[in-house]
Amino acid sequence: MSNISKPLFLKLLYIFFFFCNSVSLSWSSSLSLHFPLTSLRLTPTTNSSSFKTSLLSRRNPSPSSSSPYTFRSNVKYSMALILSLPIGTPSQSQELVLDTGSQLSWIQCHPKKIKKPLPPPTTSFDPSLSSSFSDLPCSHPLCKPRIPDFTLPTSCDSNRLCHYSYFYADGTFAEGNLVKEKFTFSNSQTTPPLILGCANESTDEKGILGMNLGRLSFISQAKISKFSYCIPTRSNRPGLASTGSFYLGDNPNSRGFKYVSLLTFPQSQRMPNLDPLAYTVPLQGIRIGQKRLNIPGSVFRPDAGGSGQTMVDSGSEFTHLVDVAYDKVKEEIVRLVGSRLKKGYVYGSTADMCFDGNHSMEIGRLIGDLVFEFGRGVEILVEKQSLLVNVGGGIHCVGIGRSSMLGAASNIIGNVHQQNLWVEFDVTNRRVGFSKAECRLLP
Numbered sequence: 001m002s003n004i005s006k007p008l009f010l011k012l013l014y015i016f017f018f019f020c021n022s023v024s025l026s027w028s029s030s031l032s033l034h035f036p037l038t039s040l041r042l043t044p045t046t047n048s049s050s051f052k053t054s055l056l057s058r059r060n061p062s063p064s065s066s067s068p069y070t071f072r073s074n075v076k077y078s079m080a081l082i083l084s085l086p087i088g089t090p091s092q093s094q095e096l097v098l099d100t101g102s103q104l105s106w107i108q109c110h111p112k113k114i115k116k117p118l119p120p121p122t123t124s125f126d127p128s129l130s131s132s133f134s135d136l137p138c139s140h141p142l143c144k145p146r147i148p149d150f151t152l153p154t155s156c157d158s159n160r161l162c163h164y165s166y167f168y169a170d171g172t173f174a175e176g177n178l179v180k181e182k183f184t185f186s187n188s189q190t191t192p193p194l195i196l197g198c199a200n201e202s203t204d205e206k207g208i209l210g211m212n213l214g215r216l217s218f219i220s221q222a223k224i225s226k227f228s229y230c231i232p233t234r235s236n237r238p239g240l241a242s243t244g245s246f247y248l249g250d251n252p253n254s255r256g257f258k259y260v261s262l263l264t265f266p267q268s269q270r271m272p273n274l275d276p277l278a279y280t281v282p283l284q285g286i287r288i289g290q291k292r293l294n295i296p297g298s299v300f301r302p303d304a305g306g307s308g309q310t311m312v313d314s315g316s317e318f319t320h321l322v323d324v325a326y327d328k329v330k331e332e333i334v335r336l337v338g339s340r341l342k343k344g345y346v347y348g349s350t351a352d353m354c355f356d357g358n359h360s361m362e363i364g365r366l367i368g369d370l371v372f373e374f375g376r377g378v379e380i381l382v383e384k385q386s387l388l389v390n391v392g393g394g395i396h397c398v399g400i401g402r403s404s405m406l407g408a409a410s411n412i413i414g415n416v417h418q419q420n421l422w423v424e425f426d427v428t429n430r431r432v433g434f435s436k437a438e439c440r441l442l443p
Contacts, residue, residue, distance in 0.1 A: 067223070067224050067225040067226060067248060067249035067250070068189075068222070068223055068224075069185055069189050069191070069222065069224065069248050069249060070189070070247075070248060070249035070250065071185040071186075071189070071247070071248040071249065072245065072246065072247045072248075073245075073246050074243050074244070074245065074246070074441060075098065075229055075230075075231075075243070075244045075245060075246040076241040076242070076243060076244075077231050077232055077234065077241060077242050077243075077244055077415070078234065078235065078240060078241045078242070079317050080097050080206075080315070080317070080415070081097065081098040081229065081231065081244075081246075081314055081315075081415060082095055082096070082097060082098070082206060082241070083095070083096050083097075083098050083209060083246060084096075085183060085209065086183065086184045086185065087107060087125060087130075087181055087182070087183055087184070088125065088127075088129070088130030088132060088133060088181055088182065088184075089130050089131045089132040089182060089184070089190075090129075090130070091184040092125055092126065092129065092130070093123065094107045094108070094123055094125055094207055095123050095205075095206045095207065096206060096207045096208060096209040097206050097207070097208050097209065097315060098209050098211060098229065098246070098314050098315070099208050099209060099210055099211060099212075099313075099314060099315035100211045100212060100278075100279055100312060100313055100314040100315065100425065101212060101275075101278060101311065101313040101314070101315045101316065101412075102208060102210045102211075102212060102217075102315060103152070103210045103212050103214035103216050103217045103277060104152060104164070104166075104196065104197055104208070104210050104216055104217075105194070105196040105197070105207070105208055105209050105210045105217070105218045106174055106176070106196055106197025106198065106199050106207050106208050106210075107125045107181075107196060107197070107198060107199065107207040108123065108124045108125060108199055108202065108205070108206075108207050109124060109125050109126075109127060109176060109177075109179075109198035109199055109200055123205075125198070127179070127198065130181065132181060132182045132193060133179060133180070133181050134179060134180045134181075134193065135161045135162070135177055135178075135179050135180075135198075136161065136162040136177065136178040136179060136180065136195065137160060137161060137162065138156035138160045138161065138162055140162055140178075142154065142162065142178065142195065142216075143155075143156065143162035143178065152164060152216065153165060154178065157177065161177045161178075162177060162178040163175070163176070163177055163178075164176065164177070164178055164197055166197075172202075172203040172204055173201070173202065173203055174197065174199045174201070174202040174203075174204070174208075175199065175200070175201050175202070176197055176198045176199040176200040176201065176202075177197075177198050177200070178195060178196070178197060178198070179195070179196060179197070179198040180193035180194065180195055180196075181193055181194065181196060181198075182194070183222070185248075191221075191222045194218065194221045194222060195216055195221065211227065211314070211425070212277045212278060212279070213276075213277045213278070213279070213427070214277040217277075219425075219427055224248055224249070224427065225249070225426070225427055225428040226249065226250070226251075226424060226425060226426045226427060226428065227246070227247060227248050227249075227424070227425055227427075228246070228247045228251045228254075228422055228423060228424035228425065228433075229244065229245065229246045229247070229314065229422075229423055230244045230245045230246075230420075230421070230422050230423075230437050230439035231244050231314075231415055231418050231419045231420070231421065231423075231439055232244040232419065232420070232439040232440035232441065233386070233419055233420060233439070233440050234389065234390075234416065234419060236390050237390075242440050243440065243441040244439045244440065244441065245439065245441065251422070251424060253422055253435070253437070254422075254424060254433065256422075256435045257422060257424055257433030257434065257435045258378065258433060258434060258435065259426065259429075259431040259432065259433045260281075260282075260374070260376070260378065260431060260432065261429075261430055261431050262279075262430035262431060262432070263280060263281075263282060264430070265302075271302060271304070271305055271306025272305055272306060273302075273305050273306035273307040273309075273409040273410070274302050274305075274306025274307075274309055275306075275309065275311065275410065278309065278311040278313070278410075279311055279312045279313075279425060279432060280302075280309045280310060280311045280312075281310050281311070281312055281374055281413070281432070282300070282301065282310070282374060282375060283300035283310040283372060283373070283374060283411060283413075284297050284300060284373045284374060284375050285297065285300075285373040286325065286328075286329060286370070286371065286372060286373065287369075287370070287371040287373065288329070288332045288333070288336075288367060288368055288369075288370055288371075289336075289367065289368025289369065290368070291332065292373075293325075293328045293329065293332060294328060295324065295325050295328045296324070299322060299324045299325050299411075300325070300411055305409075306409070307322070307409035307410070308322060308409070308410065308411065309410045309411070310410070310411035310412075310413065311410060311411070311412055311413065312413050312418070312423065312432065313412050313413065313414060313415075314415050314418070314423075315415075316412050316413075316414035316415065317348075317399075317414050317415060317416055318348070318350070318351055318389075318397075318399045318400060318401045318414045318416055319399055319400045319401070319411075319412060319413050319414045319416065319417050320350060320400070320401045320402065320403040320406060320408065320410075320411065320412040320414070321400060321401075321402065321403060321411050322403050322404065322409065322410070322411055323402065323403075323404050325411065326400065326401075326402045326403070329353075329398075329400060330352075330353055333353050333367065333398060336366055336367050336368075337355075337363055337366050337367060340355050340359075340363060341353065341354070341355065342354045342355055342356050342395065345395065347391050347395070347397050347401075348401060349405055350401030350402050350403075350405040350406060351397050351398070351399075351400060351401035351402070352402075353397060353398040353400065354391070354395055354396065354397040354398075355388065355395070355396050355397070356394060356395060357394060358394065360387075360388040360390070360396040361385060363387075363388060363396070364384040364385055364386075364387040364388055365384055365385075367384060367387055367398075368384050369381060369382065369383055369384050369387075370382040370384075370387055370398075372413065372417070378434075380413070380417060380418075380421070380434070381436075382399075382417055386419065387399075389416055399414065399416040399417060419439070420436065420437055420438060420439050420440075421434055421435065421436060421437060421439070422434065422435040422436075422437050422439075
């Protein structure tokens, strides 16, 4: 899993495994974010300015028309969205990265009595304290599927328990056993035992809340019909978190949301570069200032091999574009402020439109607003004063990287371009809603 201290946590999940006589390389686009959830007292104000988008999905068993749970909480945001969720019986609070680009949820289960090179996270889950905890045995169908699930490689460990291993694009990893455990939102709202990972080895301090459309994601197992979040403005000081909002179930601000239906693909349609479980939107174009860049619309749509899909990913920090689109964006940035670019600097191995010094507001004014166009008049507006992202060391970057440097063939709208927006994923109705908001909550 991606380390949130590095931008490469842009959730492309690389899974290496052997099956039968062939060696396969599999990756699931998944970026990890960390958001803590606590009781929410203030609600961001929603105004009439709104955006709509469409999502890509494949047919999975749809949740019931209304969520069985209603829950609201704060979410912390710096480079990732971090929730604190109550897990187990009695519950133990666990910090999880909210990730709409991955499927399997997993928590930290480092043994507390065994000394290891790295100390266990302070929020490690202790299975011995929970009466609802159980391990998945090797005999479970998920551990020995008739058809291999390349997105979730499993094996039997020496104790005949179901073991999993994930390796991410930036070299981080998480591995442990698959288990079943409950989430407790209140005295009257507890999920049945859900399948999740119990990591005893990992290179990150946070777990993952997998929220994509896969059958093992949290929303699918818990039959969540909709969820939403409001990402606050990122602090100018790297590492300092701002506080936003998160809802499971109905959002009282939804009256101002605008929706677009999901794009759907036949389940039998096999595309090697397509992530059928992602929330994919039909991006049509990009504007910088008043200029619409000369980028073919086909660049933003899946081709016959699945390359070019555009997904909304809470787990990715920066937005990433395929080469054709990225080159056009950089060409315009160079035309406007090329003399000020930091030569030879690349942030996170993917983003090279960066600048030295404390002149981000001035450079933003010279560049103008950045707009992602989705059709039907729907736009995601990144205002010029928020265009550059402070990445530390006095360096500011346009929050866009090159997908191919991740080994990806898709466009990813990262969380940095979802700031001050309500983003609602209406799973039952196969749609996503957007609405402009002031997301930052006061302490």
